[in-house]
Amino acid sequence: MPALVAFLCGFVFGAGLVISGMTDTAKVLGFLDVLAIPQGSWDPTLAIVMAAALAVSLPGFWLVRRRERPVLATVAAWPDKTAIDRPLLGGAALFGAGWGLVGLCPGPAIANLATLSPAVLLFVAAMLAGMATHDAWRRRRAAPPAGAALAADG
Amino acid sequence: MAPFDPVSAAIGGALVGLAATLLMLLTGRIAGVAGILGDLLGSAERAWRLAFVLGLIAAPLALTIFGLALRAPPMPALAVVAVAGLLVGFGTRLGNGCTSGHGICGIARLSPRSIAATLTFMLVAMLVVALTRHL
Numbered sequence: 001m002p003a004l005v006a007f008l009c010g011f012v013f014g015a016g017l018v019i020s021g022m023t024d025t026a027k028v029l030g031f032l033d034v035l036a037i038p039q040g041s042w043d044p045t046l047a048i049v050m051a052a053a054l055a056v057s058l059p060g061f062w063l064v065r066r067r068e069r070p071v072l073a074t075v076a077a078w079p080d081k082t083a084i085d086r087p088l089l090g091g092a093a094l095f096g097a098g099w100g101l102v103g104l105c106p107g108p109a110i111a112n113l114a115t116l117s118p119a120v121l122l123f124v125a126a127m128l129a130g131m132a133t134h135d136a137w138r139r140r141r142a143a144p145p146a147g148a149a150l151a152a153d154g
Numbered sequence: 155m156a157p158f159d160p161v162s163a164a165i166g167g168a169l170v171g172l173a174a175t176l177l178m179l180l181t182g183r184i185a186g187v188a189g190i191l192g193d194l195l196g197s198a199e200r201a202w203r204l205a206f207v208l209g210l211i212a213a214p215l216a217l218t219i220f221g222l223a224l225r226a227p228p229m230p231a232l233a234v235v236a237v238a239g240l241l242v243g244f245g246t247r248l249g250n251g252c253t254s255g256h257g258i259c260g261i262a263r264l265s266p267r268s269i270a271a272t273l274t275f276m277l278v279a280m281l282v283v284a285l286t287r288h289l
Binding site for chain 1: 160177181182187202208236237238248258263281284
């Protein structure tokens with residue numbers, strides 16, 4: 001049941017991205033190109049999409065917050081981190097750099113897999129590799145010295 | 155590029171916000187695509203994450219029934235695509251979220267952390283576009 005709900009939510013999410021034009025890298029880059037504002041060729045689409053999404057999710061999350069638990073699960077996985085630290089801002093900056101180079105963030109990248117575009121496939125493969133690289137790097141930093149790890153194994 | 159269409163933008167955006175709200179209401183999960191993908195690689199509870207991803211891919215296919223063409227987006231040189239993909243993957247994992255997790259869900263929770271992240275990736279992306287298009 002949660003998987004079916006997740007599929008439908010993913011479907012509605014993806015439909016929203018396609019209908020709003022956010023799967024089109026030209027529209028995303030057209031928004032990010034703020035120097036086009038004085039030239040009159042700026043594309044405000046992304047701002048409208050964000051505003052419309054938040055117009056629903058702001059009151060929506062406020063209402064959901066008041067419930068004790070989700071409809072189909074025992075606990076709600078509300079994020080508990082609050083620190084505005086270097087990993088947060090550094091990660092966001094790296095993400096922003098990649099986003100600005102192509103115009104794809106993770107949601108539209110995945111939805112665009114449906115087009116079977118080789119360049120999109122490459123982007124998603126590189127993105128997954130970047131995620132795996134980060135997780136491996138984090139595990140290595142968190143891992144105890146080699147001797148201690150051996151002792152704990154098995 | 156398709157012409158500016160504020161009505162489609164608003165309808166599509168509202169659907170994105172609705173999907174994020176419904177996932178939280180029903181399953182208690184954050185609709186952050188980077189987090190869903192990253193945890194799909196690593197952790198348990200793969201079923202709902204895989205289902206969400208499949209829904210994302212199924213939507214553009216289904217919408218062709220209503221005449222919305224399935225068009226591959228314009229993409230830069232493959233070397234740029236590969237570097238950008240790595241940056242997006244590593245960065246969203248390090249920063250714990252992307253446009254959906256921080257931008258839609260985090261701001262909807264009024265999380266200062268997500269607002270800071272969203273401002274950061276927006277400003278850096280704008281800077282990169284300014285450099286690549288206007289320099």
